[in-house]
Amino acid sequence: MKEWIKIALRNTVRQKKRSIMLGGAIAFGFFIITLLNAFTSGLAVSVEENFSGILGGHIFISGEEVSDRGSKEFNEEIAEIVRRSRMSGDLIFGPKSTMTMISGIDYSEETDFFSNLEFTEGSPIDAMKHGSVILPVKTAEKLNVQIGESLLYNTTTVTGQKNVGEFVLRGLFKGQESFGMSSGYAAIEDVNELIGLPKEGFTNYNMYLFDIELMDRTADALYAAVAGKAPVSPRENEGEDQRPGERGTMGGMFQNLSLPKAEEPWEDTKYTLVTLNEMMSQVTTMISTLKTVSFSVFLILLLIIMVGILNTFRMVLIERTNEIGTMRSIGVQKQGIMSIFLWEAGIIGFIGALTGFILAVIGILILGNISLTGVPALTFFLREGKLFFSLVPFEVIGTMVLVAALSVLSALLPARAAAKLKPVDALRAEY
Amino acid sequence: MKKYLLTAAVFFAAVCMGFSETAPDFTEILEKIDFQSTFEKYDFSSKMTMISEDSEEGVEKLAVYQFRRDREDKFVMIIEQPEVQKGQGYLRYEDNLWFYDPESRKFSHSSMKENFSGTDAKNSDFQKSSLAEDYAVETWKEDKLGSYSVYVLELEALHNEVTYPKKKIWVTREDSLLLKTEDYSLTGRLMRTSLFPKYAKLGDSMIPVSMIFVDELVEGRKTQISLKDLSISPLADSIFTKAYIEKVNK
Numbered sequence: 001m002k003e004w005i006k007i008a009l010r011n012t013v014r015q016k017k018r019s020i021m022l023g024g025a026i027a028f029g030f031f032i033i034t035l036l037n038a039f040t041s042g043l044a045v046s047v048e049e050n051f052s053g054i055l056g057g058h059i060f061i062s063g064e065e066v067s068d069r070g071s072k073e074f075n076e077e078i079a080e081i082v083r084r085s086r087m088s089g090d091l092i093f094g095p096k097s098t099m100t101m102i103s104g105i106d107y108s109e110e111t112d113f114f115s116n117l118e119f120t121e122g123s124p125i126d127a128m129k130h131g132s133v134i135l136p137v138k139t140a141e142k143l144n145v146q147i148g149e150s151l152l153y154n155t156t157t158v159t160g161q162k163n164v165g166e167f168v169l170r171g172l173f174k175g176q177e178s179f180g181m182s183s184g185y186a187a188i189e190d191v192n193e194l195i196g197l198p199k200e201g202f203t204n205y206n207m208y209l210f211d212i213e214l215m216d217r218t219a220d221a222l223y224a225a226v227a228g229k230a231p232v233s234p235r236e237n238e239g240e241d242q243r244p245g246e247r248g249t250m251g252g253m254f255q256n257l258s259l260p261k262a263e264e265p266w267e268d269t270k271y272t273l274v275t276l277n278e279m280m281s282q283v284t285t286m287i288s289t290l291k292t293v294s295f296s297v298f299l300i301l302l303l304i305i306m307v308g309i310l311n312t313f314r315m316v317l318i319e320r321t322n323e324i325g326t327m328r329s330i331g332v333q334k335q336g337i338m339s340i341f342l343w344e345a346g347i348i349g350f351i352g353a354l355t356g357f358i359l360a361v362i363g364i365l366i367l368g369n370i371s372l373t374g375v376p377a378l379t380f381f382l383r384e385g386k387l388f389f390s391l392v393p394f395e396v397i398g399t400m401v402l403v404a405a406l407s408v409l410s411a412l413l414p415a416r417a418a419a420k421l422k423p424v425d426a427l428r429a430e431y
Numbered sequence: 432m433k434k435y436l437l438t439a440a441v442f443f444a445a446v447c448m449g450f451s452e453t454a455p456d457f458t459e460i461l462e463k464i465d466f467q468s469t470f471e472k473y474d475f476s477s478k479m480t481m482i483s484e485d486s487e488e489g490v491e492k493l494a495v496y497q498f499r500r501d502r503e504d505k506f507v508m509i510i511e512q513p514e515v516q517k518g519q520g521y522l523r524y525e526d527n528l529w530f531y532d533p534e535s536r537k538f539s540h541s542s543m544k545e546n547f548s549g550t551d552a553k554n555s556d557f558q559k560s561s562l563a564e565d566y567a568v569e570t571w572k573e574d575k576l577g578s579y580s581v582y583v584l585e586l587e588a589l590h591n592e593v594t595y596p597k598k599k600i601w602v603t604r605e606d607s608l609l610l611k612t613e614d615y616s617l618t619g620r621l622m623r624t625s626l627f628p629k630y631a632k633l634g635d636s637m638i639p640v641s642m643i644f645v646d647e648l649v650e651g652r653k654t655q656i657s658l659k660d661l662s663i664s665p666l667a668d669s670i671f672t673k674a675y676i677e678k679v680n681k
Contacts, residue, residue: 090648090649092648092649094650095485095486095487095649095650095651095652096487096649097648097649152620152648154616154622154648156544157591157617159591159592160542160544160591160592160594161588161591161593161594161595161596161617162544162594162595162596162614162616162617162622163596163616163617163618164616164618164620164622164648165618194618196617
């Protein structure tokens, strides 16, 4: 075996140009797929982090008067609990008005809340002041309002009565309008006062889990626990009937966080339970589509490379016919000839994949250090203002094995043909 | 001493006279307002023209057919103009308010507290009045509104089912006609002013045929509504059904 590997290595080095071209093609394919895989995986992680940061959790229970019940049985899974109050209504500035959701944040509880926002004007310290609101840049532009100016907010209390509050704009941040998440933020006490909840009340009870993989399982268990004690909206809300105020007002992913849809009458508070996975379904679909497309491109590239390997080794077979004849004459068996061919293909495949991996790592280091903070549309896909790439070892090793295996497979036909050559015919052959 | 006693007696008499001026029966006034604007014995139909002005979005005109059956708490509103909204309809029955969209051919729940089709009028403005049930008079005074002698009543909601927790109404002393209302938020901010300058008498009822709703929060936004082709002729039961609204669109 050692001998065959030695000869295969020698053959690879002997025809440098050809080996480099072949390995280069494999390296390019591997580079592309590794980079794309790392990008899509990183994208999923960044979006997940940004979403959970902005929305304040992995599992969200909303209702008007959610109590601690329903969570006590899940202490092992729940890492952190965040309480927020949410209201929807019209922000008014002079003759302009726009429908905007405002989330009430307990700044003393969510100490790292502002790390998820990219401020363009104003500061978190000012934003925490009583009667302050911070808005996405686009919303402020729509209203033509500047920092320090007062806005009116026309909303309804939890019991449906009209109420109007006044906020001072203290900060602007890059929003995520493309996902329908143009929410503003204010102190939870101010929001509670407007929607008629007690100071310490909240409408949303959000949970961060220790293990995000357990999200759906924990959500199912939580749903069952809450359903046993209070009315809860069905997890999948389908049907034509819609709750008043929902129609055409809150598009995008926030729709899932709004009040429960009315499909049957109920008394008192009705709760809804939504997970981050459900909220992110649009994004995860987009990411998985991207992954599928990139893998399809990789497969096409691989097919082209395989045809290239096949042709190259057919050429090698012709070039080395006399050499094969000599080797067979001095006692090398058919299996040995075949092994030399296959090892050569395997070595080229492996080295090509390894080179592709190294190039991908270099590419990741370069691309991952480019600051993209000036592109608002990308805000939700970035981690600390930069693209985040996540190399999944299982994926990298799997792709490497696949490339090497397919390289060997491509060389199988020429290798078998070489092994079948009769020593006499091979020695006699003239090309 | 006599002088002091006399002064005290005059002051006491004046105070007593002040108290002896009996306050009007406000419950009766609110009930009369409700009664006059309700068609308990008849059905009611009209064609409304709504002109909404917005300094940002300009002027929009809506033509709407209105059918009311107050004794059963039902109403139907069907938009005829503009063309893009033609066929949209509202149906109220059994505490539900349905909105029909001819584009999707679906009914969805709406609320009486919502604005009517982007105007400054609330859906609840087109149902029978229930001031006496919903509000209590907190303060009152006599005043003049134009040439009319009016009571100015400050109302506070008796429950939280109503859209506005506080209201101020101007009602004629002579015949309890509602001329003006101001709607306030829970925090006491003026949100909307409504004016009812013109009434028409139909049967036992008085219906405002001209209404102006001014949004006090958004500058330059108001809606003017005028009613014509008023009728109290009986309406077919089939009008107050989803099927009718769907059929109108075919």
